[in-house]
Amino acid sequence: MGGKHLNGILVVNKPAAISSAGVVAHVKRLLAAGRVGHTGTLDPFARGVLVCCVNQATRLARFMVQGRKAYAAVMTLGVETDTQDVTGRVVARGDWTGVSEAAIASAVRRFEGAIVQSPPVFSALKHEGVPLYTLARRGQPVQKPPREVHVHRIRVLAVALPEVRFEVHCSAGTYVRTLAVDIGRELGCGAHLSELTRTESGGFSLEQALTLEEVEDLSRRGTVRERLIPMAQALAGWPEVAADRRLLENVRTGRRLTRRELSVPPDAGPAAAGDGLLKVMDEQGELAAVLLFKAGQDDFEYACVFARPEG
Incomplete structure (x- = not known):
């Protein structure tokens, strides 16, 4: 049976250095599917769970996009960049040498619960139909109004200054790189996000995710249907x-x-x-x-x- 008759959810472990749209295009080609979409963009430098909806399941994406997310991340203190992550140009430096683990734990706790974030000017949000990152690269950055998001839980996992490893469970629309920058400013030294892995999205976990190489192998053997999650299991x-x-x-x-x-x-x-x-x-x-x-x-x-x- 051809790829246009495959309907369901494929959880992909997105590698770094490829866009979410690039992953979707790759999956669509491997499955010979008529339509493939995803339920939430990951930045190109990030990796982890990208929930791909195949054929009829693309109609469920609008209901799934608001699902909770979870991330494992690393922020590097003392440096801010224009993109708020490791891919950007350095715009500020600060002294992190006097920052203690207790101060980090205290600062992180202040960002639990309902918080207000200003979306980064380098983001996939659109202004008059144009992605903000496109405008920013043209030297025409647009700052969207602040908006409320919810951080359900944030926990420091390890400190090896200037790096701080942490995990966060949050609502859809939360920018973890903005969270890193705000924590850095709370500490008085600045920060940027240097690593990001999405471990969960809308109830789908990294343990369920397939690498693109695994998807290619399943497609070649004609067994990809066995790893498609039925549409009935979406909207848990x-x-x-x-x-x-x-x-x-x-x-x-x-x-x-x-x-x-x-x-x-x-x-x-x-x-x-x-x-x-x-x-x-x-x-x-x-x-x-x-x-x-x-x-x-x-x-x-x-x-x-x-x-x-x-x-």
Whole structure:
């Protein structure tokens, strides 16, 4: 069966020195897939979990992009760069020799919880349709307004000055390199991010990730399907209903669906109490549709409906 009939999630261990778009293009070519997308950009110098959605699963990417992230990182004290990471031009230097491990631990703790970050001018965010890093390289940097993000946990793992190794669990949209810079300024010596590995994204972990070489080998042997995570396993934690043949027909013909018709129980989380998603599973346990439920609204809205599985 050709690559255009492969549907699911492929977790890739992105290597350094390649862009996220480059990884997606490589996976698309190896799988001969019609469409491949990802659920959150990693900077070219970074490595780790890049969640790739294949063919029909690309329609799930918009729901998965807001999932929590986890990183292992190294910041180097005493040097700030224009990109906030090791790839940039040095713009400031500071004295780190008097910084203690206790001071580092104290500074790091101040960045747990809800914090406000100014997105870096070298980032994939866009201004009038143009990536900020493109404008910055032209000498036309654009500073986006500060925004709130959430650092669920940050922990220092090792200190070998001027390097500090740490891990962070955070909300989508958190810039770890900006976090490193802000911690460096809190310490009074400046800092930049020198290493970054994403260890988790939206519930998918580094342990599940395949290298590009492994993807190529699986593709060559025709066994890549065995490592594709089914779409039904995406959106972990969201409520679901098992549809019978009649309900499936209603879903696939776009008919009106109500909470009562789908028998959503009162304790079914967001689908019962407020805004949220509901997964509709077919008789084979495959994902048939994703529905959107809004608070105070009896009818479900269609987010996406998937074609019947081939074969």
